[in-house]
Amino acid sequence: xxxxxxxxxxxxxxxxxxxxxxxxxxxxxxxxxxxxxxxxxxxxxxxxxxxxxxxxxxxxxxxxxxxxxxxxxxxxxxxxxxxxxxxxxxxxxxxxxxxxxxxxxxxxxxxxxxxxxxxxxxxxxxxxxxxxxxxxxxxxxxxxxxxxxxxxxxxxxxxxxxxxxxxxxxxxxxxxxxxxxxxxxxxxxxxxxxxxxxxxxxxxxxxxxxxxxxxxxxxxxxxxxxxxxxxxxxxxxxxxxxxxxxxxxx
Numbered sequence: 441x442x443x444x445x446x447x448x449x450x451x452x453x454x455x456x457x458x459x460x461x462x463x464x465x466x467x468x469x470x471x472x473x474x475x476x477x478x479x480x481x482x483x484x485x486x487x488x489x490x491x492x493x494x495x496x497x498x499x500x501x502x503x504x505x506x507x508x509x510x511x512x513x514x515x516x517x518x519x520x521x522x523x524x525x526x527x528x529x530x531x532x533x534x535x536x537x538x539x540x541x542x543x544x545x546x547x548x549x550x551x552x553x554x555x556x557x558x559x560x561x562x563x564x565x566x567x568x569x570x571x572x573x574x575x576x577x578x579x580x581x582x583x584x585x586x587x588x589x590x591x592x593x594x595x596x597x598x599x600x601x602x603x604x605x606x607x608x609x610x611x612x613x614x615x616x617x618x619x620x621x622x623x624x625x626x627x628x629x630x631x632x633x634x635x636x637x638x639x640x641x642x643x644x645x646x647x648x649x650x651x652x653x654x655x656x657x658x659x660x661x662x663x664x665x666x667x668x669x670x671x672x673x674x675x676x677x678x679x680x681x682x683x684x685x686x687x688x689x690x
Contacts, residue, residue, distance in 0.1 A: 455534065458530040458534055459530075462530055465526040466519050466523040471519070472519075474511070478511060481514040481591075484602070485594055485595060486566075487573075487574055488589065490571075491575050491577075492587065494578075495578055495587060497587050497588070497589075499589055501590060510592050513595060513599070521559075521562075521602075528550065532547045532550055550613070557613060557665075561605040561606040561607070561609030562605055565601055568657055569601075569657055569658060572654045573648060605647070605658075608643065609661070611665040612672055615629065615666075615672060616676060619672070619677065620676060626674040629673055640658075640659040640666070641659045643662065644657075
């Protein structure tokens, strides 16, 4: 952290420049996705579509522009996910001047780990959790109720699930950032295990249907990620202490 302080206007100018590149990357990825937006929607919504088809139903569109706006939102969502590495890189580069030299070198591991964890969360939901979610909702059907899910409502719901699972799997990265900031320590995290168990199962209850299997399917991976975050925090603390010792010797 040997960089001299800069005026506020320079920070704002840098922020504006980095936001431009982030939005440009998002727009470019969304534009490319828009060419095959129909296929992208079908892939993203497959857990819901297959669940509905198993009951002999299909999705419906109840308003003239619903197809268009649903495909547009699909392109924006996929564009956001595809441009995530660019967003993360500029976010890290913006705060890098306030970090130690050895911490600045973490930019590419940070971008790679954050991107992979987000995709892992989405994949976990897509292949494991989402089928349980939609099958559960369909079990609520009755003789006097026919399932007629609209494209817009299904996409709105499943996009929130993607974001929720993707962000939830960023737990190790969040712990890393808090450790770098000195807000948490390995000892604090270890003492917080009992509370973490309660929080993870609470998240499982909120993000999945109210059945025990679905809650466990989400809570267990989150607890594993929390435990890995403790080890990451220990590694960060050790390296920071070693860096401070080197600076003191010099």
